[in-house]
Amino acid sequence: MALDKMKPSVNLSVLALFGLVMLLLQLMSSATQESSELGEMYSWLLVVNVLGSVILLWLVGANIYTLTRQLKKREAGSRLTTRMVSLFVVLALSPAAIVFYFSMQFLHQGIDSWFNVEIDRAMEDALELSQASLDQRMRWHLRQTQQMAATLAITDSQMLTQEVENLRDLAGASEITLFSRPGKIITSSSVNPGDILPSLPNEDIWLRLRQNADYIALDPVANNELVIRALVTIKSADPKYLQVLYPVPVRIADLADSVEFAFLRYKEMGFLRHSLKLSFSLALSLVLLMSLLAAIWVAFISIRSIIAPVKALVKGTQAVASGQYDQKLPVIAQDDLGFLVESFNEMTQRIASARDETRIASFEVENQRAYLETILANLTAGVISFDANYQVRTANQAAYRIFHIPVNVLIGRTLLSLAESESELAEPLKSIHRLLEQADDIWEQRMAFLSHNGRQELLCRGTPLFSQDGARVGAVAVFDDVTDLIQAQKNAAWGEVARRLAHEIKNPLTPIQLSAERLQHKLAGKLDIMDASMLQRSTATIVQQVEAMKEMVDDFSEYAKPSKKQTVAINLATLIQEVLALYVLKSGVKFKARYESGALIINGDPVSIRQVLHNLIKNALEAIDSNGEIEIGLHRVQKNSTDFIQLAFYDDGPGIKDEHLEKIFEPYVTTKAKGTGLGLAIVKKILEEHGGTIWVDTSRKTGAGFIIQLPAYSPSTV
Amino acid sequence: MLNRLAYKLGFCLALALLPLLVVAEDFRASIHGISMSVKNHFYALSADIDYPLSAKANEALQNGVPLYWDIDIHLQRSRHILWDKSLVAKKLRYRLQYHALLNMYRVIDENSGEIHNFSTLPAALELMSSLRDVPLLEEAALVQEKQLLIALRVELDRNALPLPLRPIAYLNRQWYLSSEWILWPWTK
Numbered sequence: 009m010a011l012d013k014m015k016p017s018v019n020l021s022v023l024a025l026f027g028l029v030m031l032l033l034q035l036m037s038s039a040t041q042e043s044s045e046l047g048e049m050y051s052w053l054l055v056v057n058v059l060g061s062v063i064l065l066w067l068v069g070a071n072i073y074t075l076t077r078q079l080k081k082r083e084a085g086s087r088l089t090t091r092m093v094s095l096f097v098v099l100a101l102s103p104a105a106i107v108f109y110f111s112m113q114f115l116h117q118g119i120d121s122w123f124n125v126e127i128d129r130a131m132e133d134a135l136e137l138s139q140a141s142l143d144q145r146m147r148w149h150l151r152q153t154q155q156m157a158a159t160l161a162i163t164d165s166q167m168l169t170q171e172v173e174n175l176r177d178l179a180g181a182s183e184i185t186l187f188s189r190p191g192k193i194i195t196s197s198s199v200n201p202g203d204i205l206p207s208l209p210n211e212d213i214w215l216r217l218r219q220n221a222d223y224i225a226l227d228p229v230a231n232n233e234l235v236i237r238a239l240v241t242i243k244s245a246d247p248k249y250l251q252v253l254y255p256v257p258v259r260i261a262d263l264a265d266s267v268e269f270a271f272l273r274y275k276e277m278g279f280l281r282h283s284l285k286l287s288f289s290l291a292l293s294l295v296l297l298m299s300l301l302a303a304i305w306v307a308f309i310s311i312r313s314i315i316a317p318v319k320a321l322v323k324g325t326q327a328v329a330s331g332q333y334d335q336k337l338p339v340i341a342q343d344d345l346g347f348l349v350e351s352f353n354e355m356t357q358r359i360a361s362a363r364d365e366t367r368i369a370s371f372e373v374e375n376q377r378a379y380l381e382t383i384l385a386n387l388t389a390g391v392i393s394f395d396a397n398y399q400v401r402t403a404n405q406a407a408y409r410i411f412h413i414p415v416n417v418l419i420g421r422t423l424l425s426l427a428e429s430e431s432e433l434a435e436p437l438k439s440i441h442r443l444l445e446q447a448d449d450i451w452e453q454r455m456a457f458l459s460h461n462g463r464q465e466l467l468c469r470g471t472p473l474f475s476q477d478g479a480r481v482g483a484v485a486v487f488d489d490v491t492d493l494i495q496a497q498k499n500a501a502w503g504e505v506a507r508r509l510a511h512e513i514k515n516p517l518t519p520i521q522l523s524a525e526r527l528q529h530k531l532a533g534k535l536d537i538m539d540a541s542m543l544q545r546s547t548a549t550i551v552q553q554v555e556a557m558k559e560m561v562d563d564f565s566e567y568a569k570p571s572k573k574q575t576v577a578i579n580l581a582t583l584i585q586e587v588l589a590l591y592v593l594k595s596g597v598k599f600k601a602r603y604e605s606g607a608l609i610i611n612g613d614p615v616s617i618r619q620v621l622h623n624l625i626k627n628a629l630e631a632i633d634s635n636g637e638i639e640i641g642l643h644r645v646q647k648n649s650t651d652f653i654q655l656a657f658y659d660d661g662p663g664i665k666d667e668h669l670e671k672i673f674e675p676y677v678t679t680k681a682k683g684t685g686l687g688l689a690i691v692k693k694i695l696e697e698h699g700g701t702i703w704v705d706t707s708r709k710t711g712a713g714f715i716i717q718l719p720a721y722s723p724s725t726v
Numbered sequence: 727m728l729n730r731l732a733y734k735l736g737f738c739l740a741l742a743l744l745p746l747l748v749v750a751e752d753f754r755a756s757i758h759g760i761s762m763s764v765k766n767h768f769y770a771l772s773a774d775i776d777y778p779l780s781a782k783a784n785e786a787l788q789n790g791v792p793l794y795w796d797i798d799i800h801l802q803r804s805r806h807i808l809w810d811k812s813l814v815a816k817k818l819r820y821r822l823q824y825h826a827l828l829n830m831y832r833v834i835d836e837n838s839g840e841i842h843n844f845s846t847l848p849a850a851l852e853l854m855s856s857l858r859d860v861p862l863l864e865e866a867a868l869v870q871e872k873q874l875l876i877a878l879r880v881e882l883d884r885n886a887l888p889l890p891l892r893p894i895a896y897l898n899r900q901w902y903l904s905s906e907w908i909l910w911p912w913t914k
Contacts (some may be wrong), residue, residue: 050889050892051896135827142827212849227843228832276789276791279785279786283891284890287889
């Protein structure tokens with residue numbers, strides 16, 4: 009904007025400078041004219057012109073220096089400017105130099121042609137002729153004067169004045185004066201009676217007169233007139249001096265004056281010949297120098313203004329190349345370059361808007377993707393998408409939670425290759441892969457596998473993905489961990505069974521027991537000893553079995569009822585110590601307990617947790633010998649950023665067979681002859697009701713091992 | 727290293743230019759014998775001027791180039807704080823010219839228009855040399871002042887030279903014919 013405002017002033021100043029240069033040169037040229045009034049100012053004009061040249065030289069030098077620096081820095085447009093300026097200088101210099109050279113030649117030849125031997129001789133001769141002519145006249149007048157002197161020498165002194173008057177008339181002299189020896193005027197006669205004082209000879213003339221006895225000379229008088237002054241000595245006893253002034257005819261005087269003027273002028277010109285050449289050469293050189301310098305300077309300015317849009321364009325292009333699209337170049341002129349700049353601006357504007365649109369679109373897509381990812385990540389169901397080669401493209405966090413394989417390991421691999429590294433998941437992964445390959449529509453399948461957390465039930469659903477033209481582009485599989493759901497269903501079923509049993513079976517048991525006891529009581533006395541003892545055994549058996557049935561029913565009802573009644577903070581280490589104390593003395597089995605330092609506190613119902621421990625210990629005691637070993641470890645673990653207290657329970661018994669592993673926590677599953685098979689089922693139920701888990705530690709090779717994890721107590725969760 | 731080289735070069739240049747300074751002849755006019763007297767109730771100045779004309783100036787004269795001489799006379803009152811006050815400023819202008827036809831040198835007093843012809847150059851210069859009783863100021867005008875300053879200068883008017891000679895006259899020492907200002911303290 010500021011540049012735009014400055015532009016007219018720059019143009020004006022350039023015009024003004026050019027005008028000034030031309031004026032100065034014109035003034036100097038005028039000053040060289042002989043008649044010019046500017047002649048007196050010539051020296052000043054010369055100095056001013058030289059100063060102007062120096063200023064212009066400085067300006068051009070400064071421009072060249074700036075350009076050189078720009079070239080070194082490889083600034084935009086500097087090379088183009090250099091090329092244009094060089095071209096301009098060459099174009100301007102060549103004709104100017106040629107004109108200058110020939111002008112100098114013509115000038116020197118012209119000046120030289122003024123002078124030659126013939127003119128020299130003619131001039132000398134003309135002057136000599138004039139001098140000879142005057143000399144002749146002077147000699148004649150001298151003779152005339154000498155005759156007058158001779159006449160006066162014999163003239164009587166009283167008649168002198170009269171005689172002088174006569175002689176003057178006769179000779180046509182303008183003035184005759186007679187001097188005595190010391191130079192005193194004796195008498196005088198003038199053609200002009202008004203002249204009181206005659207023209208007196210100076211000391212020099214007297215000197216020469218005394219030396220030569222005669223004196224004749226041309227004397228210039230006022231108004232460029234010439235007179236011939238003749239002085240002769242009148243030889244007598246009293247010598248006198250006669251001075252006669254003869255007028256030179258005006259025509260002769262004029263001619264002599266003209267010849268003299270021309271001669272002197274010619275001599276002066278001859279003398280000034282070299283100075284003249286030098287002076288003209290100087291003026292011409294100055295004109296050339298100033299015009300050239302001014303032209304180069306103006307060239308610099310105008311080329312710069314031409315290059316400015318190109319420079320801006322180069323910078324703009326560089327900016328666009330580096331990703332800055334918000335470039336708006338100023339349109340300096342409405343010419344082709346201006347049109348180019350406008351087009352560039354339009355282009356950058358369009359690129360910028362296109363980029364903004366793309367950015368907005370990609371931002372929206374990214375938002376959408378992030379939103380979908382958030383949804384997917386927060387889904388409890390694992391979602392895995394596959395490409396056309398059944399390599400995993402995406403997987404959500406739930407997939408990791410289900411399979412325990414980190415998402416980054418999943419990505420880019422096929423399920424078959426995963427099955428090789430994950431032996432536990434080999435079967436389900438292979439079957440999913442098979443389904444993905446084969447299914448043409450939505451499929452659903454339930455499958456189970458054994459993970460670190462025990463047996464897990466999965467409900468898998470999948471669908472192949474097709475492109476718009478029907479080509480298979482991949483597939484999506486959704487996994488739901490239905491372990492807890494199935495367990496809950498089973499638990500509910502078992503609870504219902506237990507409730508029914510309690511209700512349907514326990515009720516008739518008491519009348520049966522009472523009836524058996526009554527039979528024993530009534531009939532014992534009436535039967536013989538043999539029958540009585542048989543009755544005794546039978547009723548005892550009935551009562552015993554009824555008791556056993558009652559116990560079983562109680563166990564079931566125990567299993568069916570909720571265990572988490574009153575929750576308090578329980579220090580597990582203390583609780584284990586208390587429970588173990590009951591068994592250490594009684595059983596003779598060796599207990600090994602390892603607790604991690606620090607608080608190992610959970611939130612739960614102490615009675616239920618105590619029962620868990622009892623059941624586990626009882627279970628183990630039944631499996632091992634009297635000199636066996638039970639090992640209990642207690643430490644803190646972190647899973648899915650939640651603190652858990654992990655209880656590891658190991659015995660050195662026969663262990664659990666693989667075929668029992670899957671259903672060991674289900675009711676009525678036992679490997680022992682005795683027992684209802686509810687022990688571990690109750691343990692699992694209690695733990696699940698406390699938010700914990702239990703699974704068989706299959707990594708343990710000797711004996712059986714259970715891992716229990718319960719959420720660690722934290723005051724904020726209560 | 728570079729500095730030493732520059733010093734050496736400078737020294738060599740100075741040595742080379744030294745003869746020029748010695749040889750350079752002075753052609754400037756000189757003023758001497760200044761005196762003041764009272765003539766006809768006027769303070770009048772007398773002085774002698776030497777014109778050692780250079781060969782170039784002589785040659786120019788012989789070739790018909792007139793030489794104009796200005797004799798500047800200033801009578802000043804010396805002041806302490808401000809510059810000196812000029813009481814009288816007088817300029818005498820002479821033209822010295824060669825007359826080829828008569829083979830004479832002519833001195834023209836430009837102020838009065840008087841023409842003096844001489845057959846020799848020294849005679850012509852003699853006329854310009856002796857300033858005799860140039861009236862400056864009335865006696866009555868200087869009653870209080872006791873201590874005054876007379877400034878004198880003889881100048882060759884270069885701008886009156888023919889045009890082609892002018893630039894050379896400024897560059898060639900042979901044309902440096904003007905005298906310096908001479909300051910002469912005059913006590914009444």
